[in-house]
Amino acid sequence: MSDQGVTPRSEDYAGWYNEVIRRAKLVDYGPVKGTMVIRPYGYALWEHIKEGLDRRFKETGHENAYFPLFIPYSFIQKEAEHVEGFSPELALVTHAGGKELEEPLVVRPTSETIINHMYSKWIQSYRDLPVLINQWANVVRWELRTRPFLRTSEFLWQEGHTAHATPEEAQEETIRMLNVYADFAINDAAIPVVPGRKSNIEKFAGAVASYTIEAMMGDGKALQSGTSHFLGQNFAKAFDTKFLTTEGTHEYVWQTSWGVSTRMVGGVIMTHGDDKGLILPPKLAPDQAVIVPIWKSEEQKGSVLEMVAKVERALKDAGVRVKSDTSDQENPGWKFNEYEMRGVPLRIEIGPKDVEKDAVVFARRDRPGKEGKEFGIPSGDVGRIATEWLSDIQSSLLERATKFRDDNIVDVENMDTFRQVIAAGQWARTWWAGTDEQERKIKEDTGATVRCIPMDQPGGKGTCFSTGEEAEEVVLFAKAY
RNA sequence: CGGGGCGUAGCGCAGCCCGGUUAACGCGCCUGCUUUGGGAGCAGGAGAUCGCAGGUUCGAAUCCUGCCGCCCCGACCA
Numbered sequence: 001m002s003d004q005g006v007t008p009r010s011e012d013y014a015g016w017y018n019e020v021i022r023r024a025k026l027v028d029y030g031p032v033k034g035t036m037v038i039r040p041y042g043y044a045l046w047e048h049i050k051e052g053l054d055r056r057f058k059e060t061g062h063e064n065a066y067f068p069l070f071i072p073y074s075f076i077q078k079e080a081e082h083v084e085g086f087s088p089e090l091a092l093v094t095h096a097g098g099k100e101l102e103e104p105l106v107v108r109p110t111s112e113t114i115i116n117h118m119y120s121k122w123i124q125s126y127r128d129l130p131v132l133i134n135q136w137a138n139v140v141r142w143e144l145r146t147r148p149f150l151r152t153s154e155f156l157w158q159e160g161h162t163a164h165a166t167p168e169e170a171q172e173e174t175i176r177m178l179n180v181y182a183d184f185a186i187n188d189a190a191i192p193v194v195p196g197r198k199s200n201i202e203k204f205a206g207a208v209a210s211y212t213i214e215a216m217m218g219d220g221k222a223l224q225s226g227t228s229h230f231l232g233q234n235f236a237k238a239f240d241t242k243f244l245t246t247e248g249t250h251e252y253v254w255q256t257s258w259g260v261s262t263r264m265v266g267g268v269i270m271t272h273g274d275d276k277g278l279i280l281p282p283k284l285a286p287d288q289a290v291i292v293p294i295w296k297s298e299e300q301k302g303s304v305l306e307m308v309a310k311v312e313r314a315l316k317d318a319g320v321r322v323k324s325d326t327s328d329q330e331n332p333g334w335k336f337n338e339y340e341m342r343g344v345p346l347r348i349e350i351g352p353k354d355v356e357k358d359a360v361v362f363a364r365r366d367r368p369g370k371e372g373k374e375f376g377i378p379s380g381d382v383g384r385i386a387t388e389w390l391s392d393i394q395s396s397l398l399e400r401a402t403k404f405r406d407d408n409i410v411d412v413e414n415m416d417t418f419r420q421v422i423a424a425g426q427w428a429r430t431w432w433a434g435t436d437e438q439e440r441k442i443k444e445d446t447g448a449t450v451r452c453i454p455m456d457q458p459g460g461k462g463t464c465f466s467t468g469e470e471a472e473e474v475v476l477f478a479k480a481y
Numbered sequence: 482c483g484g485g486g487c488g489u490a491g492c493g494c495a496g497c498c499c500g501g502u503u504a505a506c507g508c509g510c511c512u513g514c515u516u517u518g519g520g521a522g523c524a525g526g527a528g529a530u531c532g533c534a535g536g537u538u539c540g541a542a543u544c545c546u547g548c549c550g551c552c553c554c555g556a557c558c559a
Binding site: 005012014015018029033085088089110139141143144145150151155157204223224225226227259260261262263292294295296328330331332333334335336337338340349351352353354361369447481 | 482516517518519520521550551552553554555556557558559
């Protein structure tokens with residue numbers, strides 16, 4: 001039994017994560033260091049994330065497009081801060097077609113540059129604005145330290161790139177998309193993220209201001225789960241992206257960019273998982289319910305499978321993503337454990353005793369053992385009841401994660417407490433008036449960084465825990481992935 | 482790039498110090514029968530150029546030299 005379980009999270013969180021993602025068949029390592037293969041189950045999860053986000057993008061007026069993977073090296077160099085930020089992690093193509101290229105090509109680490117190159121052609125007048133485009137793509141960043149989903153050399157994401165006539169409009173868009181991300185994370189992924197602004201040293205290379213949704217993982221570390229940037233006119237100036245105003249003057253456009261990546265999959269895993277494996281929020285789960293039939297004799301098998309088919313039909317009609325595991329290669333106990341490892345929110349057991357009563361057994365993944373199990377669910381009501389259960393599981397996961405987060409954010413007023421809180425793996429909420437240099441020093445000393453300056457501020461003024469100066473903002477410090 | 486660990490069957494590993502039969506064990510896989518309400522049992526079977534390259538030796542998974550790769554912890558980052 002013990003060799004079939006997974007390393008407990010309390011014992012070795014990284015070990016737990018690595019085991020769970022592989023045993024749940026979400027992912028496997030690629031042959032090149034830092035690359036991953038997203039397996040069908042992991043990809044199905046990502047597809048639901050995509051659907052949830054894409055729908056919201058469309059609802060807020062965005063369109064999808066696709067820009068090339070290869071970017072001329074000179075493009076990256078045009079924006080000073082941008083090139084400085086990305087240079088160390090660029091993958092360059094120097095040879096192609098059997099010979100050395102005159103100019104190396106960058107495999108996109110992000111697409112601000114190539115998109116501005118195109119925007120500068122497409123945008124002539126204020127009538128062309130705003131431009132609201134998103135692309136779903138892969139990008140490459142040669143990271144030193146990689147972890148499946150959380151940080152890999154190549155990853156999948158979406159990147160929205162918008163251009164506006166005024167800074168106010170662009171700023172509004174930046175916050176709109178931050179809220180879209182927060183809405184998705186909270187309502188679909190059941191991850192209680194904290195939306196906030198990045199500190200100066202944590203912001204995106206090339207942005208005027210960066211915003212983030214920060215999530216607390218099961219080990220207390222923070223995960224930046226999505227970012228939205230106000231780019232100002234930085235890239236517009238570098239690429240000469242101008243428009244003619246109503247007054248007949250030329251002005252640079254004001255821009256935003258925003259992204260969520262396959263890292264979100266890692267966030268889902270580390271927010272909800274337990275020592276039995278994954279726990280997936282119903283809205284994102286590839287399979288929301290699995291039916292496990294149980295039988296002894298061939299005769300029972302016939303009547304059980306008949307009922308399985310009926311129940312599966314009823315669930316599908318009710319809009320539930322369900323599958324039946326009628327294989328007789330494994331016994332029911334094995335299947336129970338398997339689907340718990342894979343995080344399927346609802347398990348439905350149907351055996352001879354249930355057939356007799358014309359009822360089934362429901363078991364919810366988020367409440368292990370008897371507590372989450374209910375016998376005698378009338379087969380005629382499975383659709384309605386399953387829908388209710390899934391909805392309850394969805395909200396319970398959010399509630400539990402929210403409580404965990406709130407229990408692990410500690411208000412801190414001095415450095416001693418700060419150290420203790422950070423060492424304990426919690427988040428420190430503090431008044432802060434420090435400089436970039438002081439922030440770096442804290443990181444060096446304690447490993448903690450400013451995760452964000454929450455949008456939701458208490459107001460008023462306080463005393464900076466570090467400098468003792470008067471502070472106007474409260475920030476969250478934590479160790480991060 | 483620093484610190485630690487590891488490379489032996491598809492997976493997990495023993496053997497290595499102290500060289501010597503046919504490289505052990507568990508899981509998985511194949512065949513058959515019995516099983517099936519929380520990771521089934523019995524019987525039989527297939528599967529390994531011991532990370533790579535040199536060297537020492539009558540003989541190397543084991544000792545020596547060099548190389549490669551991966552994982553974990555840190556510095557850099559979505």
